[in-house]
Amino acid sequence: MTQKPSRTQALYAWLDERLGLTTINKLVLDRKVPKVNWWYTLGSATLFLFILQVVTGIFLTVYYVPTPDHAYDSVNYIMQGVRFGWLVRGIHHWGASFMVLFVFLHMLRVFYMGAYKYPRELTWMIGVLLFVLTLGMGFTGYLLPWNQRAYWATTVGTQIAGTPPIIGPWITRILRGGEEISALTLSRFFALHIWMIPGLMALLIAVHLYLVIRIGISNPPSKDE
Amino acid sequence: MSSHNPHDLSRRDFFKIVSSFVGSLMGLILGLPLISYFVSPALDEQGGEKWIPAGPLDNYPVGEPTLFTFTLTKQHGWEKTAQSYGVYIIRHSDTEVTVFSNVCTHLACRVRWHDDVSEFICPCHDAHFAEDGTVISGPAPRPLDKYEYKIEDGTLYLHLVEG
Numbered sequence: 001m002t003q004k005p006s007r008t009q010a011l012y013a014w015l016d017e018r019l020g021l022t023t024i025n026k027l028v029l030d031r032k033v034p035k036v037n038w039w040y041t042l043g044s045a046t047l048f049l050f051i052l053q054v055v056t057g058i059f060l061t062v063y064y065v066p067t068p069d070h071a072y073d074s075v076n077y078i079m080q081g082v083r084f085g086w087l088v089r090g091i092h093h094w095g096a097s098f099m100v101l102f103v104f105l106h107m108l109r110v111f112y113m114g115a116y117k118y119p120r121e122l123t124w125m126i127g128v129l130l131f132v133l134t135l136g137m138g139f140t141g142y143l144l145p146w147n148q149r150a151y152w153a154t155t156v157g158t159q160i161a162g163t164p165p166i167i168g169p170w171i172t173r174i175l176r177g178g179e180e181i182s183a184l185t186l187s188r189f190f191a192l193h194i195w196m197i198p199g200l201m202a203l204l205i206a207v208h209l210y211l212v213i214r215i216g217i218s219n220p221p222s223k224d225e
Numbered sequence: 226m227s228s229h230n231p232h233d234l235s236r237r238d239f240f241k242i243v244s245s246f247v248g249s250l251m252g253l254i255l256g257l258p259l260i261s262y263f264v265s266p267a268l269d270e271q272g273g274e275k276w277i278p279a280g281p282l283d284n285y286p287v288g289e290p291t292l293f294t295f296t297l298t299k300q301h302g303w304e305k306t307a308q309s310y311g312v313y314i315i316r317h318s319d320t321e322v323t324v325f326s327n328v329c330t331h332l333a334c335r336v337r338w339h340d341d342v343s344e345f346i347c348p349c350h351d352a353h354f355a356e357d358g359t360v361i362s363g364p365a366p367r368p369l370d371k372y373e374y375k376i377e378d379g380t381l382y383l384h385l386v387e388g
């Protein structure tokens with residue numbers, strides 16, 4: 001007995017024929033994976049956190065304003081005046097720390113398992129960039145609440161960035177947008193935090209994942225290697 | 226793996242079901258608060274009511290629509306904003322006045338009294354209202370709104386109700 005395909009099946013078939021969903025599915029989800037362990041989930045956990053940060057971050061910008069006269073009050077308003085503001089900011093706050101932690105653990109597992117070797121050097125190099133950019137997200141995001149802690153942490157951070165000889169003072173001035181921390185610092189950190197760094201990260205994550213899928217997951221090293 | 230009963234759930238299907246269930250649950254747990262977060266200001270208590278002193282009644286000549294403006298500061302999120310209001314006060318006697326809101330009943334531009342034609346005219350889409358607030362011409366769907374008022378010791382008070 002042959003059954004008529006249901007409407008959803010028909011729709012899927014129509015889309016599949018044009019988009020090649022089955023092929024994508026095969027390549028991305030049905031690929032061969034060696035017998036691995038829980039440490040191999042750290043990259044996916046990091047990806048999940050990144051997406052969570054993007055979503056909660058976008059929602060924070062509904063109320064957050066990056067100017068010295070309103071930044072602090074707008075964060076206060078998110079915490080006290082907006083329904084679930086504490087939740088959205090709380091997830092973004094803790095998600096940021098967890099993301100740094102997970103990126104680092106992911107990197108450690110790749111290192112300990114020697115998974116950075118041929119032919120995965122490029123995946124590793126892009127990963128290093130992603131690690132640095134994640135730290136950059138934390139650094140630029142930390143200023144945004146514009147409270148005492150934010151202000152002084154950025155004072156110290158931009159001062160540290162100025163330690164190299166000759167170019168040091170220039171780096172500090174570029175980061176601050178001038179001699180001292182001001183409205184210009186806040187708005188450039190905001191631009192870096194919500195557009196430039198995350199945009200670059202999304203791009204690099206895409207290449208990183210493409211390489212992971214193209215090359216395949218490495219085998220855990222065995223005794224006789 | 227060898228004995229395969231077709232009624233058994235395969236490992237693959239089991240994971241499909243579990244992941245879509247857990248995924249939807251997480252989406253819901255985050256998604257519903259996010260909707261509430263976005264619409265939040267619209268759900269906040271709006272307005273309230275207030276008696277606004279409009280000065281001695283003698284300030285208002287009998288039979289002549291006179292503009293009275295006042296501002297109120299309101300908290301909008303993290304900012305205090307001054308909101309301005311305008312009303313036309315027409316005194317009829319020592320106990321009776323009419324107070325029109327200057328907000329056009331079409332799409333909320335502000336109407337102005339034109340002495341030469343004795344009409345309220347809205348600059349946006351040319352609505353005309355008579356001295357008693359009724360619509361003469363134009364797109365306005367109803368007469369100008371009136372404020373309640375009271376007169377105490379010769380002072381006029383307007384009743385502002387919002388929300």
Ligand code: HEM
Nearest residue numbers: 053054057058060064096099137138141142144145194198
């Ligand atoms: C597209 C992605 C993102 C957007 C649009 C975004 C947006 C924002 C906004 C508007 C704020 C200010 C509100 C607040 O301080 O609570 C903020 C704060 C912050 N963000 Fe992000 N963010 C994103 C991703 C990330 C990532 C990936 C990290 C770190 C790994 C991060 C770390 C932080 C930190 C540390 C703060 C300060 C939190 C606090 O002290 O309250 N953000 N972000």
Ligand code: FES
Nearest residue numbers: 329331332347350
């Ligand atoms: S708003 Fe007054 S005529 Fe349209």
